[in-house]
Amino acid sequence: MHELLTTKEMAEADRLAVLRGTPSIELMENAGRAVADAVGANFGTIRPVIVIAGPGNNGGDGFVAARLLGERGYSVDLRLLGDISKLRGGAATAAKRYSGPVGPMIAEIPPGAIVVDALFGAGLTRNVDGEAAVAVSAINNSGAHVVAVDLPSGINGDTGAVQGTAIRAAETVTFFRKKPGHVLLPGRIFCGMTTIADIGIPSSVLQDIRPRLALNQPSRWAHLFPVPRVEGHKYSRGHTLVVSGGLSSTGAARLSARGALRAGAGLVTIASPRDALAVNAASNLAVMVREAEGAEGLLSLLSDRRINTVILGPGGGIGPQMRATVMAAVRQDRTMILDADALTSFGEKPNELFTELKNHPESTAILTPHEGEFSRIFSRMSKIPSVKQKLEATQAASHETGSVILLKGADSIIFSPDGRGVISENAPPYLATAGAGDVLAGIIAGLCAQGMPAFEATAAGVWLHGEAASEVGPGLIAEDLPEALRPVYRRLYAELGAVLS
Ligand SMILES: NC(=O)C1=CN([C@@H]2O[C@H](COP(=O)(O)OP(=O)(O)OC[C@H]3O[C@@H](n4cnc5c(N)ncnc54)[C@H](OP(=O)(O)O)[C@@H]3O)[C@@H](O)[C@H]2O)[C@@H](O)CC1
Ligand SMILES: Nc1ncnc2c1ncn2[C@@H]1O[C@H](COP(=O)(O)OP(=O)(O)O)[C@@H](O)[C@H]1O
Ligand SMILES: [K+]
Known part of the structure; x- marks a missing residue:
């Protein structure tokens, strides 16, 4: 479990897992479930949950978590960056399976809320700005307990650098293996406690990927x-x-x-x-x-x-x-x-x-x-x-x-x-x-x-x-x-x- 995968290597792990028989939507369902479980492990249904979803697969994980938390009796408020009709692949499927209302990006977080940060993960390509940056600062200023999906949004998975601005999470649920951004500063501080969830990617993919980086253990x-x-x-x-x-x-x-x-x-x-x-x-x-x-x-x-x-x-x-x-x-x-x-x-x-x-x-x-x-x-x-x-x-x-x-x-x-x-x-x-x-x-x-x-x-x-x-x-x-x-x-x-x- 001590290998560290770059975001490129992680995408390859996903691809190989799919090739070996696990459909991509199943990986996403497992990822979303791990996030819902992380919320459920510490908080009862009395606390409202706000899911902030982005336009890619990280947002897809957010839709899955929102659906499962709703089914488990939580009051869920899902907010999406961008247009729902523009979602693709697994994220589009996850959005279809979610029957609750989908609101616009949020600029204020009500007191006592738990935030699921599913804005950006491994696919962050540029600095966070505009509406997304407003949401990040609202979340950071709210004192809410934040569970980040894969990576706190705004943290570069390969370097741990803050791209413009980033969400400060209390905990981060990542998948299969940690990425360098979870351990390098400042990323490690923004992650809070990082846990690794098994989403069905077999460890045998590592024999093909041959990662060169690991935790010092x-x-x-x-x-x-x-x-x-x-x-x-x-x-x-x-x-x-x-x-x-x-x-x-x-x-x-x-x-x-x-x-x-x-x-x-x-x-x-x-x-x-x-x-x-x-x-x-x-x-x-x-x-x-x-x-x-x-x-x-x-x-x-x-x-x-x-x-x-x-x-x-x-x-x-x-x-x-x-x-x-x-x-x-x-x-x-x-x-x-x-x-x-x-x-x-x-x-x-x-x-x-x-x-x-x-x-x-x-x-x-x-x-x-x-x-x-x-x-x-x-x-x-x-x-x-x-x-x-x-x-x-x-x-x-x-x-x-x-x-x-x-x-x-x-x-x-x-x-x-x-x-x-x-x-x-x-x-x-x-x-x-x-x-x-x-x-x-x-x-x-x-x-x-x-x-x-x-x-x-x-x-x-x-x-x-x-x-x-x-x-x-x-x-x-x-x-x-x-x-x-x-x-x-x-x-x-x-x-x-x-x-x-
Ligand atoms: N692959 C799999 O099988 C699995 C993947 N999983 C999950 O997928 C995540 C990776 O998904 P991903 O590759 O879709 O990237 P993601 O982090 O959602 O971001 C891309 C989107 O954000 C946009 N965007 C980027 N930067 C932006 C900015 N600054 N400001 C605004 N927009 C910005 C970018 O737009 P574009 O650059 O294309 O214009 C694109 O639309 C990974 O972290 C994990 O959670 C799990 O479900 C397990 C199975
Ligand atoms: N914020 C920190 N948290 C943990 N360890 C740190 C931190 N900053 C520095 N260190 C560690 O402290 C040690 C300082 O070594 P160095 O900079 O050579 O200082 P000195 O020359 O006084 O011995 C290094 O092992 C470094 O990894
Ligand atoms: K995230």
Whole structure:
């Protein structure tokens, strides 16, 4: 159930379901029934229901829901955008089956009403304006409980963007699988709680559609999640190196190091400039500290081939020294997590980094920008859209650079250069706190160190990070995150049925 279908893929799912024997009107009847059931689950017949129907199949679902709610004893007021004679296909059939009155678009919602929003769904092609926009604002201003059919009207199903204006729903009933617009912001906020209804589309259609996008859930990466082995030892669990900043900025590296260790790396070492050695050493026990000054220092530490992952960027400083250090790591064929300052340092010359990465196919880079860092590093690359189109931009950045890209936010997006992508929805808002990203870089590195492939390790790291945050709860600070991994790991291993004797 974790695949995400673009609106085009969903139309294909509908088409294949029809080809395999389920008539389109039956899909629409099932969709309308699921919506009527959602109203019935929470509200008795005492509340009036207003169904706002649009000119396409989304409106058709609205006609079905209106008919069924009427049959169940609700007082239903159906309003249609456009002319009933212009309805086509399933929507025309659904309208014929509805015997109640059909009114014009509404500009005011009576108090206490429940609104079924069946104005536009997957077929929204342009900004909402005119009469439809008036209805949207009347609904939003009324405080009515809104059940959206498939998508809140005005939300783009592929991007989650608001097209002109959009209905704020309390709940959204979608069909077969979620769409990206249900999980990407701001769409996710407009959806309220989203439920998925089975309308009779067989899951086997997915074998033909082969969706590339999914929710970031353990089902995507659990088969590759590292499980400590009885015959293992610390070296078989990998060694992560974190490059620290100078005396006044060691905290970020220490947070990353702690994240990597808790995530299960066998060893973690902080590569520290001399001036910060004392503070790094004094504040770490299980994490080791070694002196390393700039690119030269890093190279000398990387002569130890057991160090298999390197974190660069957190608190590292912006400028030529950081660029040289990153380039040195790239030439050493390691898995690198490039975060924060390591990304910003290449803002002027991104191709310098990406050319070097291409010349070293044995090295793997995972880039973990937030939106600001993403713009800094990618805005000069013409084939990468603006970060405002975040899904397309992340996918293009991964494709163009051959690196795993994690675009951080409330709806973190991760893409692999092979085109697979996941979107996360488990991060609580209080995770947005200083240093949380540094811990995340560490968790991802800790998973890579244990041999998990880069894309899956990044997805798993982001999921664990969100779960750990929820485990801590409000009041969270970044230091809490590595510690909260323990109960999350315990639960995850239990769910995986992993034997940890
Ligand atoms: N396919 C199936 O088997 C099933 C589909 N199902 C349901 O169908 C929905 C998709 O249906 P759909 O493709 O007809 O699109 P829909 O969202 O109704 O909108 C298209 C209409 O709106 C109009 N329009 C668009 N934007 C507009 C704007 N800004 N302002 C004004 N008008 C605008 C557009 O006009 P046009 O662009 O053609 O001029 C067209 O008339 C899907 O979300 C699900 O609920 C379920 O029943 C299960 C089975
Ligand atoms: N509104 C939000 N809801 C949930 N998580 C968020 C939100 N905003 C940011 N985050 C998460 O918080 C973390 C912040 O990381 P980052 O921006 O690198 O901050 P820092 O550099 O201070 O560590 C990321 O994991 C990001 O996904
Ligand atoms: K809708």
